Amino acid sequence: MSEYSAKSLHDGLVAHGLILPTTVQGVFGRSAVFEDVLQRVADLITRMAKDDGAEVMLFPPVLERKTLERSGYLESFPHLAGSVFSFTGDDAQHKELCSRVHHGEPWADLQSMTDVVLIPAACYPLYPHLAGRLPKGGRTVDMQHWVFRHEPSPEPTRMQSFRVREFVRAGSPEEVVAWRDLWLERGLGMLRKLGLPAEADTASDPFFGRGGRMLAAGQREAKLKFEVLVPVISRENPTALCSFNYHQDHFGQPFGIQTEDGKVAHTACLGFGMERVVMALFRTHGYVPVEWPRAVREVLWP
Amino acid sequence: MNESIRSILKEHGRLAIEVETLAEAADLYQAGMTSHASVNVMLALESQFDVEFPDRMLRRGVFGSIASIREAVEELTAGR
Numbered sequence: 001m002s003e004y005s006a007k008s009l010h011d012g013l014v015a016h017g018l019i020l021p022t023t024v025q026g027v028f029g030r031s032a033v034f035e036d037v038l039q040r041v042a043d044l045i046t047r048m049a050k051d052d053g054a055e056v057m058l059f060p061p062v063l064e065r066k067t068l069e070r071s072g073y074l075e076s077f078p079h080l081a082g083s084v085f086s087f088t089g090d091d092a093q094h095k096e097l098c099s100r101v102h103h104g105e106p107w108a109d110l111q112s113m114t115d116v117v118l119i120p121a122a123c124y125p126l127y128p129h130l131a132g133r134l135p136k137g138g139r140t141v142d143m144q145h146w147v148f149r150h151e152p153s154p155e156p157t158r159m160q161s162f163r164v165r166e167f168v169r170a171g172s173p174e175e176v177v178a179w180r181d182l183w184l185e186r187g188l189g190m191l192r193k194l195g196l197p198a199e200a201d202t203a204s205d206p207f208f209g210r211g212g213r214m215l216a217a218g219q220r221e222a223k224l225k226f227e228v229l230v231p232v233i234s235r236e237n238p239t240a241l242c243s244f245n246y247h248q249d250h251f252g253q254p255f256g257i258q259t260e261d262g263k264v265a266h267t268a269c270l271g272f273g274m275e276r277v278v279m280a281l282f283r284t285h286g287y288v289p290v291e292w293p294r295a296v297r298e299v300l301w302p
Numbered sequence: 303m304n305e306s307i308r309s310i311l312k313e314h315g316r317l318a319i320e321v322e323t324l325a326e327a328a329d330l331y332q333a334g335m336t337s338h339a340s341v342n343v344m345l346a347l348e349s350q351f352d353v354e355f356p357d358r359m360l361r362r363g364v365f366g367s368i369a370s371i372r373e374a375v376e377e378l379t380a381g382r
Contacts, residue, residue, distance in 0.1 A: 072338065075338055076338075210344075210345075210355075210360065211341030211342075211344065211345060212341075213357060213360045214337075214340065214341055214344060214360040214361065214362070214365075215337050215338070215341060217360060217361045217362060218337050218340075218361070218362040219337075221361070221362055221363075222362075
């Protein structure tokens with residue numbers, strides 16, 4: 001497997017029955033073998049974090065719409081958000097709906113906005129729950145969520161719906177930055193232990209529009225975002241498997257999160273793109289996990 | 303031009319202190335301007351002066367003080 005390309009990875013995953021494509025780009029099923037590897041990676045992350053005292057939380061894959069509105073997501077990423085709409089009409093409108101669907105005509109205008117949106121990033125459901133004073137030393141939370149990004153692409157590594165294992169740290173700026181730096185080292189170490197040629201680099205988010213270019217440049221200048229990258233579909237443009245984001249007071253301010261001494265708390269999060277880690281393993285070690293190098297198998301199946 | 307810049311900052315900069323009291327070289331981010339507010343300032347400057355900031359100017363530093371904003375706008379409007 002010397003050639004790196006989106007197509008060769010896609011075809012390899014499909015040929016080995018690891019992903020089950022649909023007619024929509026970035027949306028596919030996962031096989032039992034794929035899921036087993038993903039769960040093993042999740043377990044490995046759990047072992048790495050076992051002494052951190054992180055609180056585990058789980059939210060459904062939908063988020064209160066007002067949380068998204070408060071978070072500023074639509075200012076930065078309107079093009080990635082997914083809002084849930086549903087039918088609330090009467091019998092006549094229902095008949096109209098069915099008729100339009102039957103005739104292949106647009107029917108979006110017969111739906112109306114609900115109170116929920118799809119989770120855009122795994123940490124978003126948490127912030128309203130951190131409101132108020134944090135305990136001394138802050139809080140650390142551990143979550144894994146399905147997230148949605150509207151960015152259809154033929155690259156198997158760029159999905160519309162995927163899982164992110166995410167840790168969030170809220171506390172003083174010093175606590176949060178030290179924690180992020182610790183995890184950057186852990187993330188690099190973990191992926192290298194899995195035989196992946198991981199490297200860290202500063203990064204920026206895909207902010208929308210011309211203003212977004214300014215936000216991205218500012219984010220890079222201030223070194224607020226780091227990624228750990230591994231070649232998966234390209235050697236020149238390696239894929240981000242983890243990202244580490246220092247939000248400063250971006251969430252602390254709107255959600256009223258305070259340190260124990262009453263200052264606006266800072267937050268940071270780190271996320272592992274679970275499917276991407278799994279795909280990097282398949283791309284690097286082959287599509288049959290029982291044939292992976294023993295050292296790698298011993299880490300994942302201890 | 304400084305007056306126009308100050309009035310845009312007053313409307314879009316969401317500064318924590320009075321714009322009138324700011325020195326030309328004062329750091330606007332220190333004065334409370336968030337990165338999102340700086341985007342709104344940038345867009346308002348474009349429509350006020352009928353310019354389009356090129357990518358190389360879409361940086362934090364360019365919008366960091368009244369003086370640096372004025373320099374950038376003057377560069378784009380030079381020769382008009």
